[in-house]
Amino acid sequence: MPASPDVSRRLFLKSSSAIASFSLLRVGAPALIAITQAACTAKQESAPFVTLGAAEAADFAAIAARIMPTTDTPGANEAGVIYFIDRALGAEMSSALEYLRAGLAQLNADTSRFADDDEDTQDQRLSKIEDGDFFNTMWMLTMFGFFSMSKHGGNKNNVAWDLIDFEGDHGAWEHPFGHYDAQYAKEKSNGE
Amino acid sequence: MANNVTFDQRTPVDFAIIGSGSAGGIIAKELSTAGFNVVLFEQGPYRKAADFTHDEYSVLIQSELLGGGPEVSGQTFRHDESEVAKSPSFQPIRYAQTVGGSSVHFSANFWRLRPIDFKERSLLGPISGTNFADWPITYEELEPYYTKVEWEVGISGAPGPFDAPRSKPFPMPPLPIKSCGVLFEKGAKALGLHSQDQPHAILSQPFNGRAGCMKCGYCMYYGCEAGAKSSTLASMIPLAEASGHCEIRAESAVFRIETDSKGRASEVLYYDRDGNEQAQKVKAVIVSANGAESARLMLLSASERHPDGLANSSGFVGRNLMFNAHASANAVFEHQLNEYKGVQASRVLHDFYETDEKRGFYGGGGIDARSLWSATPIFHAWLGMPPDVPRWGKAFKDAFANNFTRQMTLACATTSLAMDRNNITLDPKNTDQWGRPAIRATYRDHDDDLSMAKFLQDRAMEILDAAGAQKAWADPIHPTNGGEHLLGTCRMGDDPASSVVDRYHRSHDVANLFICDGSSMVTSGRGQPTMTIMALAFRAAEHIKAAANAGEI
Numbered sequence: 001m002p003a004s005p006d007v008s009r010r011l012f013l014k015s016s017s018a019i020a021s022f023s024l025l026r027v028g029a030p031a032l033i034a035i036t037q038a039a040c041t042a043k044q045e046s047a048p049f050v051t052l053g054a055a056e057a058a059d060f061a062a063i064a065a066r067i068m069p070t071t072d073t074p075g076a077n078e079a080g081v082i083y084f085i086d087r088a089l090g091a092e093m094s095s096a097l098e099y100l101r102a103g104l105a106q107l108n109a110d111t112s113r114f115a116d117d118d119e120d121t122q123d124q125r126l127s128k129i130e131d132g133d134f135f136n137t138m139w140m141l142t143m144f145g146f147f148s149m150s151k152h153g154g155n156k157n158n159v160a161w162d163l164i165d166f167e168g169d170h171g172a173w174e175h176p177f178g179h180y181d182a183q184y185a186k187e188k189s190n191g192e
Numbered sequence: 193m194a195n196n197v198t199f200d201q202r203t204p205v206d207f208a209i210i211g212s213g214s215a216g217g218i219i220a221k222e223l224s225t226a227g228f229n230v231v232l233f234e235q236g237p238y239r240k241a242a243d244f245t246h247d248e249y250s251v252l253i254q255s256e257l258l259g260g261g262p263e264v265s266g267q268t269f270r271h272d273e274s275e276v277a278k279s280p281s282f283q284p285i286r287y288a289q290t291v292g293g294s295s296v297h298f299s300a301n302f303w304r305l306r307p308i309d310f311k312e313r314s315l316l317g318p319i320s321g322t323n324f325a326d327w328p329i330t331y332e333e334l335e336p337y338y339t340k341v342e343w344e345v346g347i348s349g350a351p352g353p354f355d356a357p358r359s360k361p362f363p364m365p366p367l368p369i370k371s372c373g374v375l376f377e378k379g380a381k382a383l384g385l386h387s388q389d390q391p392h393a394i395l396s397q398p399f400n401g402r403a404g405c406m407k408c409g410y411c412m413y414y415g416c417e418a419g420a421k422s423s424t425l426a427s428m429i430p431l432a433e434a435s436g437h438c439e440i441r442a443e444s445a446v447f448r449i450e451t452d453s454k455g456r457a458s459e460v461l462y463y464d465r466d467g468n469e470q471a472q473k474v475k476a477v478i479v480s481a482n483g484a485e486s487a488r489l490m491l492l493s494a495s496e497r498h499p500d501g502l503a504n505s506s507g508f509v510g511r512n513l514m515f516n517a518h519a520s521a522n523a524v525f526e527h528q529l530n531e532y533k534g535v536q537a538s539r540v541l542h543d544f545y546e547t548d549e550k551r552g553f554y555g556g557g558g559i560d561a562r563s564l565w566s567a568t569p570i571f572h573a574w575l576g577m578p579p580d581v582p583r584w585g586k587a588f589k590d591a592f593a594n595n596f597t598r599q600m601t602l603a604c605a606t607t608s609l610a611m612d613r614n615n616i617t618l619d620p621k622n623t624d625q626w627g628r629p630a631i632r633a634t635y636r637d638h639d640d641d642l643s644m645a646k647f648l649q650d651r652a653m654e655i656l657d658a659a660g661a662q663k664a665w666a667d668p669i670h671p672t673n674g675g676e677h678l679l680g681t682c683r684m685g686d687d688p689a690s691s692v693v694d695r696y697h698r699s700h701d702v703a704n705l706f707i708c709d710g711s712s713m714v715t716s717g718r719g720q721p722t723m724t725i726m727a728l729a730f731r732a733a734e735h736i737k738a739a740a741n742a743g744e745i
Binding site: 010034065068069071075092101102123126130139143144147148149151152155160161163164165167168169170171172173174175176177178181183184 | 246248254368369371404408409529563568570584588593
């Protein structure tokens with residue numbers, strides 16, 4: 001493989017048309033490293049956003065926080081997903097910036113700013129648009145920011161990886177890897 | 193030590209090889225170590241092991257090794273000729289653009305074909321609406337080269353109950369069983385089925401001066417930073433370079449093969465890393481650019497003498513594209529499997545390899561147990577969540593936190609039938625970043641391919657149930673929108689009217705032009721083609737060497 005039984009179909013359905021022009025490869029890998037290093041350096045707690053204004057950043061952050069909410073465990077807020085979004089929209093995903101701004105303007109039209117609502121109201125507002133491209137794009141950015149390496153701006157202190165018990169980018173592993181192969185090894189050695 | 197030889201562009205080099213992947217890397221090594229001068233062209237960059245990362249966002253999402261997405265490649269896809277092909281959001285024809293080609297980023301599951309794969313048409317009879325045919329060679333003819341792949345490229349494994357005959361044992365033992373393999377084996381056994389070790393082009397122990405697998409978990413779509421994955425980058429290309437007879441010309445995108453007044457290939461035209469046109473004079477050309485790129489290059493090289501494309505008097509260039517059909521079934525178990533560690537798959541079963549007329553359709557395939565979308569989290573978010581879990585909010589988060597380490601997938605891979613309607617052509621509008629007309633794929637799986645995928649998926653669901661899954665679900669099966677296995681588009685055959693190359697990969701039309709890669713395959717096999725591509729490459733190289741030494745090129 002890679003199997004991807006219908007990876008492409010599902011990716012296509014779940015991704016927005018705006019995503020079609022995202023690629024870092026025009027920038028190239030060395031440039032990526034430079035960009036992400038710059039972003040990391042800039043990412044002080046109080047640092048202003050690089051790409052987004054404060055109000056729109058608050059709205060995007062609030063959307064991400066409903067997609068991956070803070071519960072008894074960390075969510076998008078604690079992972080700093082908005083810092084990933086801010087960086088990516090100024091770099092490899094810059095072609096989505098205006099699209100997302102327009103989508104946000106539509107979401108906020110004739111009503112309160114999204115970030116100012118309570119969580120239940122926010123959830124209701126998102127439910128109405130969850131099948132649309134704007135939501136899908138925000139969903140993807142949230143996943144990217146939450147789960148990708150922290151050098152891309154989010155997943156601060158690997159909180160996302162800790163949440164799912166994923167020791168990513170660890171390097172070498174010894175087997176057994178999990179419960180069932182450990183048990184299997186034990187049974188084999190007992191049987192001998 | 194690498195000997196960084198360079199060859200003059202105006203002096204005809206013995207061989208230009210186009211594509212440095214599974215076939216090109218092997219042929220370059222074989223010819224250069226035999227003393228022939230070789231320029232090995234690769235459109236992607238020359239990444240080394242140390243350049244490979246575990247960065248899911250860059251590799252998987254930004255398609256780093258694929259050379260970017262469709263906005264860079266211009267690739268288009270459609271299911272039927274009646275449609276206008278569109279550029280989707282995700283690359284439809286997926287192959288790595290890097291020295292070593294897709295052998296760098298593949299999962300390295302390594303199956304031989306079996307004797308029936310080469311003569312199924314004779315055994316089963318014709319299938320209407322298809323170009324179902326026997327190969328011009330047999331398993332027995334290819335067997336020594338399968339063995340050569342195992343011992344020179346480096347394959348780990350152990351024999352299974354239904355294996356084809358082999359002349360030599362595997363050079364090293366299989367990789368250790370993972371939890372998904374244990375559960376699969378349990379379920380299979382309960383149903384009277386036979387799971388076996390999955391053979392891998394990944395070293396289970398140090399071999400030929402290379403390090404063994406460190407089980408980091410980043411195989412599928414990633415390059416191996418330990419050099420334990422037996423890509424041609426890790427196994428063959430260092431030997432080619434050390435010969436002092438092979439120049440790796442990376443970031444060089446070939447756009448045309450010129451022929452001279454005698455109709456022989458005389459020059460390879462390409463864009464260098466700055467986009468400037470360059471030309472290399474050649475004595476002979478070997479095209480190993482993959483089943484999409486090789487066909488495109490033949491079509492791009494049309495001339496007065498070859499109006500429908502080079503080596504295309506049969507009209508078979510680009511036709512008979514085969515992806516292998518796929519299906520998958522997923523399950524969550526009570527305890528942690530931690531499928532993000534280790535290689536993708538450790539167990540496979542081949543009980544359904546052969547066509548069984550009782551099923552009512554052609555085809556066969558294998559089922560393996562693997563991490564698939566539980567190897568890395570973004571992939572899991574995208575494709576791995578159960579269908580009854582909300583896509584966002586607390587329920588999504590809770591399910592994700594529980595399932596990521598407790599989930600596995602049974603991957604089903606099957607035959608694809610060769611048909612005219614499935615093909616590679618030039619897109620009439622789009623171009624790639626170098627300005628070459630883009631690859632357009634037209635593809636709709638044969639009904640039998642989808643039926644076989646469904647049949648295997650049903651068995652996979654039974655296995656997961658018998659293994660004690662807490663919850664299992666089958667991913668929907670639809671006609672595919674693309675693939676990584678790029679097979680059949682310059683098929684080999686004895687009859688120049690219905691094939692592009694002969695049984696030794698020499699094109700029927702141009703005596704000093706050879707094509708060897710997935711495009712050579714006459715049938716698709718059951719789903720893991722790279723082992724066969726590599727064996728064909730060793731065999732082709734041997735015959736090309738002999739022909740060159742005899743002055744017959």
